[in-house]
Amino acid sequence: MILRLAILPHAPLLVPELVGGAADETEPLRAACVAAARELADSSPHWVAIAGDPSGPRTIGPDISGTFRGYGVDVPVALSAVESSSDPGLPLAALAAGWLRARAGALDVRVELVHPDLPTADCLAVGKRLADEPEVGFLVLGTGSHRHGDASVGRPDDRAGPFDDGVRAALAAADPEALLALDPWLAAELGADGRAAWQVLAGLAEATGPWRCTRSELLVPYGVGYHVAVWETGV
Incomplete structure (x- = not known):
């Protein structure tokens, strides 16, 4: 039974060693x-993470460790608190899941990757399949649009604000139908790589x-929309 869900970004700027003077x-x-991740760990020390990545569909077991070296600094992370084998090619979502696991004090996290372009109906099916997980915390990783204003990573787009406001409203209402209504094409146009993971969450x-x-909460540093939310079972 899944008692709690945490919806978080998987961004290199979470790691202070990677952002230097911007820490x-x-x-x-x-x-x-980290506060949301700790709430997740309070419900279960065992996590399943879902994220979009071009290497998906793919499962990364908890017996793996890696490093943020590819993002500029050799910051090691592990998906489990026990000894693990090293994979220097871990994708960002797995690295972020391991980093959050360690900060929250969870024991392990298994990472389920789906392709970022996975159609909504297939995202729904993946979510329903994962619903049978026993006694785990569920970590949903993804970012909103990177086109908020002149400081954005991508070209500024006036649609970014309404899009991420809609995502925040859906998360705040714990509304799976609103998440399923997100337009995959628009999300891709806006660089919102969390769309597939959020629609798996809906399933x-x-x-x-x-x-x-x-x-x-929605934070928008450097023109990128980062969603932080926690869901619990119950009305």
Whole structure:
């Protein structure tokens, strides 16, 4: 039974060693993510993470460790608190899951990757399949649009604000139907790589609900939308 879900970004700027002089500026996002991850660990020390990645569909077991070296600094992470084998090619989502696991004090995390372009109906099916997981915390990883304003990573797009406001409203209401209504084409246009993972979450929620949101926040440092939310079972 899944008792709690945490919806978080998987961004290199979560790791203070990777952002150098911007560590203080990015601390609010980091603190919010770690606090939500600790709430997830309070419900279960065993996690399943879902994220979009071009290598998906793919499962990465908890017996793996890696490093953020490819993002500029050799910061080691592990998906389990016990000894593990090293994979220097771990994707960002797995690295972020391992980093969050360690900060939250969870014992292990298995990472389920889906392709970022996975159609909504297939995301729904993956979520329903994962609904049978016994006694785990569920970590949903993905970012919103990277086109918010002149400071954005991508070209500024006036649709970014309404898109991420809609995602935040759906997360705050624990509303799987609203998540399933997200347009995959628009999400891709806006660089919102969390769309597939959020729609897997919707499938999971439909199969296991009702859910309620206990934390919801949207932060937009450097023009990128980062969603932080926690859902718990119950009305």
